[in-house]
Amino acid sequence: MTATIAESTTVDAGASATPAVRLSGVGKTFRGGAPVLDGIDLTVAPGEFVCLLGASGCGKSTLLNLIADLDAPSSGTVEVPSGRAALMFQESALFPWLTAGENIDLALRLRGLSGRRDRRAETERLLDLVRLRGAYDKRPHQLSGGMRQRVALARALAQDSPVLLMDEPFAALDAITRDVLHEELIRLWEATGLAVVFVTHNVREAVRLGQRVVLLSSRPGRVAREWRVDIPQPRRIEDKAVADLSVEITDDLRKEISRHGR
């Protein structure tokens, strides 16, 4: 196993190529409140897997919403040169009155795919990709939490965006299901070449998945420190190298939390 290199300086994300995402001096203040984010500079390279880590309430979801263009920054610029990024949440947010297949089909229609037969074939391909072959006619309530997240992932992939934003997508799942989905996500990421921005407050999960872990400070959220994770995939959450780096990052996270008296 190669060495894990922890760096306290900003990690170069491939500055020369057109980035998948570029945030420059991004700040966000909601009306009447204190600044939530301040001076965020973050570049995500095409195909890069970045985990955003931080204490509860430090602005991780706010940052993801800005990248997803669901909200506008109060200052600075957010660029997603390929267009809109796909977004996936902790709750699957599937339409309960539609089947799994119809939920994906809807995303394909919104993408502008008009042929019913083409959409059906693409939906089946996506269900296959997330290992849910045969689940087209299942309604969300007939599926387990892990299966619903697989459908949500297929629906996000249906948008055909090279950028996938994931907001604590596995936080509500049991440890074993989460472990399986970590494996699946890495397999998909390697197969598709997507850039992924994955928000979590679980340090081990961040180190298990990311090529880079970015720690946000709180009040206001700023990039406190980042680490490149040079542990080869497939990793396991219980690997010693994952555990060792997690301890180091947790120390920094603790400092961030205690700095704000949580």
Ligand SMILES: Nc1ncnc2c1ncn2[C@@H]1O[C@H](COP(=O)(O)OP(=O)(O)OP(=O)(O)O)[C@@H](O)[C@H]1O
């Ligand atoms: N629409 C909004 N209006 C006002 N305040 C908001 C809004 N959205 C978020 N906030 C505030 O911004 C801060 C950051 O929230 P955010 O949800 O981005 O944090 P987070 O790091 O994702 O938290 P968690 O890990 O608990 O999900 C919080 O104090 C929250 O109350």
